Amino acid sequence: MAKLTQQIAILERIDQLIRLKSTGKPKQLAERLGVSEATVFRMIEIMKEMNAPICYDLTRQSYIYTKMTSFKCGFYVEELDSMTERNLSGGCGFVNMKQLLNF
Template sequence: MMKALEQIERLITMNSLIKAHKTGSPDQFSKRMNISRRQLFSYMEFFREFGVELEYSKSLNSYYYSNGHELNISFNMEKVPASRFNYLQAIRGLKAKGCFNPLKDESLQ
C-alpha cells in the first residue's frame, strides 16, 4: 500500500514541476525525484499514454507539456464507515457475478 502511495505522490510532484517549468535537466529532475534517469523516462512514457506530449526546453531548463494538454492528478482517501463498506462490498460481489449493472438496470432510470 505504501508503495502505491509513494508512486501517486511522485506522479503528483512530477506533474506539478512540469506544469511550473521547474524540472531542471533530465539529470537534475531524476535526482530531485530520487529516481534513476531510466525510471524518469518510464514515468514520462506513462504520462504520454494519457495523451500529453512532453518536451524539454534548453532555454527553460525544464520539461513542459507541448501539445496544449496537461494532466490533472489528484488523490483522495477517506475512511468509510463499516456499514457503507459492507454495502459496497456486496455491490462489487453482485457486479463480479454479472448480477448487477447500474448502467443497464431499468429500475434506476
Template sequence: MNNIKNLERLQRLHLLIEGENTGTPKELAALMGISERKVYQLVEELKHLNAAICYSRSRKTYYYCDDFKLMINISVTVLSNNEVTEIYGGSYFLKKKSFLQGSCGGQKYCGLNKVRICA
C-alpha cells in the same frame, strides 16, 4: 504500496512540469530522489495518459506542449467490527495543503446510523 508511491511521484513530476521548473533529467532525478531512468519512465507514463510533454534544451526544462491536468484521488474503505471507516487521501496530492484545513479527513459510520465523527 509501490502503486501509491508511483502515483505520488507522478503527481510531483506533473507539478514540476506544469511549473516548467524541472531542470535536466539528471537534475530532476536528484531533486525527486530517484534514478534518471525512473524519470524517463514517469515521463512515459504521463505521455501514456495523453500528456503532450516537450523538453526545452535552452531552458533546460520539461513543459506541457498542450493543456494537461492530472488529478489523483485515493480512497480506502476499512471494514471491522461492524464499522465502516472511509479514509480520503487526496490532501497529500494538493499543491496547497491548506485547502482541507478545518474539514474532516475521515468519516466513520457506525452501523446504519451513518453518524459522522470528525477527530
C-alpha cells in the same frame, strides 16, 4: 500498494514541476525526486502514454506541457446534476428496476 502510492506521488510531483517549468535536466529531476534517471524517463513515458502533451524544452532546460492540461489521480467527490443522476443505471435501468419491484 505502497509502491503504487509512491509512483502516484512521483507523477504528481513531476506534474507540479512541469507546470512550474522547473524540472531541470533529467538527472537534476531524478536527484530532486530521489529516484534514478531511468525512473524519470519511465515516469515521463507513462505520462505520455496517458496522453500528457510533454516535451523537453532545450532553451528552458525543463520538461514542459505543449498544451494546457490537467492531471488528477485519485478519487474526487462531485455533485451530479439531476439529468446525469437520472441517466445513471448501475447496470440496470430505472424503468427495469420499477418493473422488477412490481413483479
